[in-house]
Amino acid sequence: MHSKKYLVLVGALMLLALALSACTAVAPAAAPAAAPAAETEAAAAEASAEKPTVALVYGVKGDGFYVTMEAGARAKAEEMGVDFFADGPAQFQPTLQMPILDAVIAQQPDAICIAATDKAALIEPMRKAYDAGIHMISVDTFIGETAGDYTGEDLSWMLSYVGSDNTQGGETACQAIVESMGGKGKFYIQTTQPGVSTVEQRVEGCKKAIEAAGGAVELIGMDYNDDNSSKAAEQTAAVLAANPDLGGIFGTNLFSARGAAQAVANAGLTGAVKVAAFDAPEDAIVALKDNVVDIVIAQHPYEMGQKCIEFSMAAIAGDTASIDKRWPTGYTIITRDNVDSEEAQQSIYKAE
């Protein structure tokens, strides 16, 4: 499929070159040159009508993280002359994301950037896209059991994994909370679902930070909220009620942290329970300023979207050698000390 489009493009360029040389080298024979020029125009028009197309399949609709990623991808696509479209499920669920991926494959884009909602369930559907001749790139989440390393044989058909270093992010978040708890006390984690690569790694990183406290910090529990902040708030409220001496909470993503922060504020425990929020929607920044949240880990979803378009275009042009199999996007760590800085303000996610 790619080759057909690009043969047309190459053909058009060759015809254009021929027409130009006909105009300059054989200037007196102007009349016969008119026919090839007309043909060239038609071929060029056909080629430009066949601009490459890249699709983004994100994790869930209306999540500021993916809204920002889509904005980055769209801006880069416009800059590079790429047709772009994006879609994703109403809930962060593989069963809802798979039919969307199938519908995207049916539209035959040249490349797909995808945030897989489950690291196992999406492998076969994504492989189907690759078998249909579509270049495949992971954004945000990865698939498989190799921690996002696509250099091995099994997943070598995946071009790249563009996303945060989530283990490191989780460790940074929890180190900060352990420190603000004075290195001791009870800790609780709010997370989304099993099988989601990003939040799994954040939990892993957080546990490292807790273990580094040498037993003085106790992880009393972890709940799954299904990416639902109301459920996260209810679960956290129950834990707070049962553990009035809780010291710290890690919310592993936007919805987990939102629910945890609401529960802490509702229980009148602002300041007494330290909260780390992964992701940076506007309300996390407000909670930080209000003392409800103590650290916000802002990912760089806009850059993820941009990078994915760049890598897609390199692949479409046949230049896979220039594509990094792993492209870690960084973080902006936001605290009350730097929240008003330009960098922190720029890293706040878009709401729409």
Ligand code: T6T
């Ligand atoms: O934290 C992000 C993303 O990195 C994760 O994979 C799923 O949740 C978010 O989209 C935030 O809601």
